[in-house]
Amino acid sequence: MLGRIIYSSGGNYRVKTKEGIFNCKPIGLFRKDNTELIVGDKVELKLNYKIGQENLNIITKLYDRKNQFIRPKISNIDFIIIVTSLVEPKFNHFYLNKMITFFQIKKIEPILIFTKIDLNKNQRNLDLIKKYEDLNYKIFNFNNSFQKKEKEKILFILKNKFSILTGQSGVGKSTVLNFLNRNLKLKTGEISFALNRGKHTTRHYEAFEIYENSLIVDSPGFSSFKLDLSLNEISKNFINFAKYYKNCQFKNCLHINEKECFVKKTADSFFYNDYLKLIKEVKENRKF
Ligand SMILES: Nc1nc2c(ncn2[C@@H]2O[C@H](COP(=O)(O)OP(=O)(O)OP(=O)(O)O)[C@@H](O)[C@H]2O)c(=O)[nH]1
Ligand SMILES: [Mg+2]
Ligand SMILES: [Zn+2]
Secondary structure, eight states: OEEEEEEEETTEEEEEETTEEEEEEEOHHHHHTTOOOOBTOEEEEEEEEEETTEEEEEEEEEOOOSOEETTTTEEOOSEEEEEEESTTTTOOHHHHHHHHHHHHHTTOEEEEEEEOGGGOOOHHHHHHHHHHHHTTOEEEEOSSSOOHHHHHHHHHHHTTOEEEEEOOTTSSHHHHHHHHOTTOOOOOOOHHHHHHTOOOSOOSOEEEEEETTEEEEEOOSSOOOOOOOOHHHHHHHSTTHHHHGGGOOSTTOOSSSOTTOHHHHHSOHHHHHHHHHHHHHHHHHHTO
């Protein structure tokens, strides 16, 4: 029977299949080739397999992964849902731009959810959202709820898909999931508590079914994706650069030092400033 791993802890796995969710153990084969099974993996399952005196549900086969991440350990992602709050914590567009860039390079489409619209008093934040709308990203606005139409739309997009939520602690990832499926009742935190003490209300990676076979992994705040990006990849794929970096006249250009560089001359300064920041961050991380 085909299934997908939705939870893993200390060699125990929960696998979701058409027939339901089962606790499983992998067969020895995986241990022998040092293959680690991770959340998101598509696997073959045998129920009530007799081993000695015991009847166990066992995982007998791992199917090829279409993508795979090291930190967090997760595979086969269809969508990355990036949650950004407008206030508390304040609009972190650098993180948003960085994540969009990273996942575009990995060929995974981002879905943007902006939260705490109800608490926002700053017009500039709404103007910033408009910039992402203009780039045609899938965007949803959340103010402790989605409008009915918006909720239907997001559930439709996520149907039969495997997605992961990312975003700073306290932006409302678990709150959004609870809204999409009233039965989940995930723990959500007080903002001040989450931010001041650096505590995450969500503590581990686990995929939840929110709607007809749409699985979403809730993740602890600042789920630190290992961002293995090269300067070259960033210079070609930062947010909307892919469309026009080809007009840049210079070879292997980082669009920084060349005065006449097309990208440098035409890019929106809002995105370009975060681009410079990301290039700097990647360069600095390399020194260590
Ligand atoms: N007013 C308002 N409050 C919100 C909204 N979204 C989330 N909150 C509140 O923000 C706080 C943090 O929400 P969580 O859902 O726990 O945030 P999280 O992203 O899951 O945080 P971690 O699990 O720590 O990563 C809670 O008190 C929520 O009630 C919103 O759209 N409007
Ligand atoms: Mg949470
Ligand atoms: Zn250039």
